[in-house]
Amino acid sequence: MFDIHSHILPGIDDGAKDLNESLALLKMAQNDGITHMVATPHIHIGRFNNSAKALNNDIDVLKREALNAGIDLKLAVAAEVRLDIELMAMVMAGQLPFIGALDSVNYLLLELPHSHVPQGYDKFINWLSKQNIKAIIPHPERNRDIQANPFYIERLKQLGCDFQLTASSIEGAWGDTAKAISIDMLQKGLVSYVASDAHSVKRRPPLLSNAKRLVTDLIGELEAQHLFVNNPQRLTESLFDE
Numbered sequence: 576m577f578d579i580h581s582h583i584l585p586g587i588d589d590g591a592k593d594l595n596e597s598l599a600l601l602k603m604a605q606n607d608g609i610t611h612m613v614a615t616p617h618i619h620i621g622r623f624n625n626s627a628k629a630l631n632n633d634i635d636v637l638k639r640e641a642l643n644a645g646i647d648l649k650l651a652v653a654a655e656v657r658l659d660i661e662l663m664a665m666v667m668a669g670q671l672p673f674i675g676a677l678d679s680v681n682y683l684l685l686e687l688p689h690s691h692v693p694q695g696y697d698k699f700i701n702w703l704s705k706q707n708i709k710a711i712i713p714h715p716e717r718n719r720d721i722q723a724n725p726f727y728i729e730r731l732k733q734l735g736c737d738f739q740l741t742a743s744s745i746e747g748a749w750g751d752t753a754k755a756i757s758i759d760m761l762q763k764g765l766v767s768y769v770a771s772d773a774h775s776v777k778r779r780p781p782l783l784s785n786a787k788r789l790v791t792d793l794i795g796e797l798e799a800q801h802l803f804v805n806n807p808q809r810l811t812e813s814l815f816d817e
């Protein structure tokens with residue numbers, strides 16, 4: 576399986592605290608059947624000011640350490656980018672790492688605030704489209720505005736966004752509403768990716784296999800294979816070395 580959303584780089588956001596925790600997360604992922612992992616640290620202006628250049632360096636270090644620790648997992652880096660008007664300058668300067676590309680369109684893992692859908696989100700997403708960038712919205716099922724007004728899902732879809740669910744939401748770890756929205760989106764074919772959003776071994780572990788079983792029961796093996804393997808594989812092909 577491919578896990579395209581994880582906070583496994585040590586000490587740069589609210590994910591893995593140090594190298595030991597990063598390696599523990601990688602081992603856990605490998606044991607769960609994950610073969611490819613994309614580190615997606617937060618780029619959240621004013622809170623986590625990570626830059627593409629530093630992240631490329633950090634992933635090289637982690638790759639070396641994983642190899643030394645005997646971990647057989649392919650690693651790549653992108654970012655989870657918090658929606659902010661100031662991102663426009665970073666886009667224009669080519670400073671934002673994309674999560675991948677499909678048919679010559681770049682994809683950005685674009686995070687909404689957890690509490691709400693900010694005003695002007697639609698204008699910003701339209702502006703991204705004009706720059707040949709499509710948004711993948713991570714964990715829409717956990718956003719409180721979306722939970723209260725599922726209409727936002729349709730609106731975001733109309734704007735050209737794709738969606739990535741959190742694996743543990745499907746298992747019910749984020750409450751009944753997040754689970755119900757996840758199931759509804761899966762049944763309506765609105766989900767393109769499922770990922771762990773791993774932050775730590777205990778709090779949010781890098782596990783996908785149980786969620787994949789649940790998705791298989793819900794919408795069938797072929798569709799589950801698309802969400803956990805084929806879709807993320809196609810999207811992130813250019814990020815991995817081989």
Ligand SMILES: [Fe+2]
Pocket residue numbers: 580581582655772
């Ligand atoms: Fe995340």
